Amino acid sequence: MMTAVRERAAYANLLLPSELRKARLDTRDAALATELTYGTLRTQGLLDRIIAEAAGRPVEEIDPPVLDLVRLGAYQLLFTRIGAHAAVDTSVEAARTQGLGRAGAFVNAVLRKVSAQDLDGWVAVLRKDxxxxxxxxxxxxxxxxxxxxxxxxxxxxxxxxxxxxxxxxxARPKVHLAALPGAISAEELALVTGGTEGVVSPYAVHLDSGDPGTLEAVRDRLATVQDEGSQVVAIAASRAPLVGEDGGRWLDLCAGPGGKAVMLGALAEIEGATVTGVEVSEHRADLVREATRDLPVTVLTADGRDPGLEPGFDRVLLDAPCSGLGALRRRPEARWRKTAADIPGLVVLQRELLESALRLVRPGGVVLYATCSPHLSETVSMIREANRRDDVELLDVREILEGIDGAATEGLGDGPWVQLWPHRHGTDAMFMAGLRRVASDPTPPTRED
Incomplete structure (x- = not known):
């Protein structure tokens, strides 16, 4: 697993559940494997600094397969209740069974030095200067x-x-489920899964742990796996106030891999609307088609910056590609893959996509802009720039969310945009802003002589 993440840039949250099912581990062993994998990946940067201190050399000079074992062992020593003797011995034995030659002696020596202090002690060492x-x-x-x-x-x-x-x-997040509107209520879903209802989305159910792919409600397509914050984005896109009648022509401009398209499609079905989904990647477009196959959603493989669509959509959801800093708790390896240098290129793409969304929405229609990132360049700065246009007015998203039955909306900030936070709302750090196209006056002002 660690090798796949390191060598193939695999995503642990996508790969690990299938690997655990293949291994047919019992519940206890599967939980331990999940904790060790996600925990080691999440704390990798901190572990590497500790390992470098203990080894007396930069981690870049350690053979990657050996480093993987030392990271796993160090995580057990510093973040779990596994005994030091067991953590060191299993790591050394793993080096032997993986054919890493005399690396076992190195693993043993480094981990014994790591075990000489607890986590607080090591953090004090690293913070010294x-x-x-x-x-x-x-x-x-x-x-x-x-x-x-x-x-x-x-x-x-x-x-x-x-x-x-x-x-x-x-902290490891809870599993969030979305009860599909019109198929099952959150109350019913909580009863059949043993979960608890969410607080921000009226369709959310939380599970403490487990593989949601094994749940009957998920297999029967009554529910899907979706962070509660992402649910709220789709709901807000469907509820934002328009000027004029809603003609039922909705657009999901960056639809892959399909989570928000499913929620938006289910809401559209209730309202008698249809959704056009646009996704630039053919593979991701296929994922959206599969996820929405029973819903009024048509998926096109096209670049959202110029998708070749006729303007006039009533509602446009733009869940823009972003740094993903708001979902680091669900993607444990992501924080160590990203750099600040990634942001400027993403901002250019987001600006171009937002310009496209505003071209495609009708006067009086709404664009709901969202990112799974709280970075100011991807959020507030983007919206302030768009608001300088003469044909755009900002909506107060707090008011939209407060109009959703059953939604708890404390701590939404000063508006008009909304930033959700893990520590306040228990969701990913989703940002959302509503922009309504201003209807132009067809009659130009007369000139007085």
Missing amino acids: VTDPVARLAVGTAHPEWIARAFAESLGADAAELPELLAADD
Whole structure:
């Protein structure tokens, strides 16, 4: 598993469940394997700094397969209740069974040095010469400093919440299910799954753990796996107030891999509307087609910046490709793959997609712009720039969410946009803003002589 993530850039949250099913582990062993895999990937940067101290060399000089074993062993020593003797011995034995030659002696030596201090002791060592408060928090919570700083900037006046946010971002999230509107209620889904109803989305159900793919409600397509924050984005797109009648022509401009398209399609079916989904990747477009096959959704493989569609859509959902900083807790390896240098290119793409969305929506129609990132360049700055246009007015998304029956809307900020947070709302850090095209006056003003 660790090798696949390292060598093939695989996503652990997509690969691990299928691997566990193949291995046919019992519930206890599957839970341990999940904890060790996700935990090691999530804390990798912190572990690497500790390993470098213990080994007396940069981790780049350690053979990658050996480093994988040392990371797993160090995670067990510092983050679990597994005994030091067992953690070290199993790591050394794994080196032997994997044919890593004399690497077992190196693994043994490094892990014994790691075991000499607990996590707090190692964090104190790493923070010894770090004075900046955000940098110190980043070290202790296994976040790259640039990401911790981006979170602090987005929190703004609420930056005192940063420790709580980083801790929530490090915690393993609950499984979030979405009860498909018109198919099953959240109350019914909670009863049949043993889960609890969500608080922000009226369709959300939370499970503490488990493989949702084995649930009957998911297999029967009554429910799907979707973070509660993502559910709210689709709901807001369907509820945003229009000027004029809703003609039932809705658009999901970046539909892959299909989670929000499913929710939007289910809501459209209730309202007698249809959804056009656009996805630039043929593979991802096929995923959307499969996910929405029983819903009024038509999927096109096209570039959302110029999809070749006739303008005039009543509603456009633009869930723009982004850095994904808001979903790091669900993608444990992602925080160590991304860099600040990724942001400018994404911002250019987001701007071009937003311009396309505003061309495609009719006067009086609404674009719901969303990112799974709180980075200010991808969120507030993007919307402020769009709001400088003469033909755009901002909607207060707080008011849209407050109009959703059963939604708890505390802590939504000052508006008009909304930023959800793991530590406040238990969701991914989803950002959303509503932009309505202003109907142009067909009669030009007369000139007085």
